[in-house]
Amino acid sequence: MFESETAPTYHLETVEDNQFVLNLGPQHPGTHGVLRVVLHMDGEYILTADPVLGYGHRMQEKIAETMTYTQVLPYMARMDYLGALSYNQAWVCLIEKMCGLEVPRRAEYIRVLCVELNRIASHFLWFGAFLLDLGAFTPFLHAFADREKILDLLESVTGSRLTHCYFRFGGVGADVDDDFFAGAQAFVDHMRQHLPTYHSLVTGNVIFQERTKDVGVILPFETWGYGLSGPVLRGSGKQYDVRRSEPYSIYPELDFKIPVEQSGDCLARYLVRLREIEESLNIIEQAVAGMPDGPVRSKVPKIIKPPEGEAAMAVETPRGELMIYLVSDGTKVPYRVKYRVPSFANLSIFSHLARGQLLADVLAILGSLDMVIPEVDR
């Protein structure tokens, strides 16, 4: 060991011998957005990792208190831009629940169809980004080529590619045509053929296995305490999915499984997501086959004024359980809105997982949690 006088000074703050503080982010491709992680490191090992949040804070809850119920709708898509339709769904379902509005069955089917397409698109983007974190570039291009097909489909229905604002209170914005159903079915057939490519390209790859197996293990007993949900939770052997445990919309009538993996590592979370894509394909197929005819929007009052009181609604977004809690004072603007977002809860376990890991593994762990930072900061 050198004495500190002779020790080389890095641009990094030297804390003790071989120990230093490294700022990961806020503008680092590995953190997928403006998340900053302060890493206290000893050589290449992490001593502590503290996420610093709030770079993308936009006061979404406060904004909602100044808007009418309809005007809040476009803001939903800005929180989780990858699962915009799930957020749309949570908000419209919540208001429908509070006001007791009817939703035509065709509208429910269209909603589920769109939400599941959106879920697959989100998982594809995660797949590409996660593998980029691990240093593989090609899978990213494959995933994006397939995601493009979904975006084109959704664009033909909602008019936008990412920040959809399509669901309305009591139904959906506009009816869909047969081309869309044909397109969705064609996409399902295409993916069934193409998914094995993903597995042969990535899942079986030795380097990938080495990088993800037994990395960032979340033990089953830790999951509830951290409030985990979504694929992160199901990767640790807990079979919990809001679509089954607190069913909403038409999910009880559909036949799909909740994929669960036992090992709790990054590989498990990866496998859960890939299997979720398959299950979503099943749901899409069933929704297309069972699509009823009829109206897509019921008669709703022009100005939405939920009765005084409070309500909560939970939905399963691609990242986990989203719950919106609403207090209404009977006027046309919400009194208080609270979003319980999945990414935020999932991020809370990160410091615990990162401790004692190598820097490269920490990026894999961060990637496997699948976060959308605007959703964390909201």
Place this chain on the structure above:
Amino acid sequence: MNWSYAQNIITGLVSLVKGMQVTMTTMLTPSPTVEWPSETAPLPPRFRGHIMLVADESTGFARCIACGACSRACPSNCIQVIGEKPEGVKKKSPTLFQLDFTKCSLCGLCVESCPVAALAYSRDYALAGPDRQVYSSMDLLTGFASPLTEQCHEL
């Protein structure tokens, strides 16, 4: 050098070959991208560009009656409408219809709220300009004749 070491090499090679197979097949399939701007991908019919006013077929004037419903519906306060009643006509006509496109979230609430269907989405997507002003105060009445002046708004 033991057996498990050799086994590792073999598994590694097998997984490499599998990966290369995918690469090779993809190399021979047509590319999904188009060379913009010489080619463009088709726009879906519901494409949402910035909003624009719709002309009344019989008169050629903008259909808008300056009721202000769109500007009240907008969550981001991007629309500014001022109207006047021309002499001898029942309905108002807009004298100013300004859109702040820099704030617009393309949510479509304005289009839905219009009682006379006077708003539509344009199909303009290649938007770029040297000046912020061009988009922060877009004059949507540009190109429309108005019953108030009987003249085209200047570009």
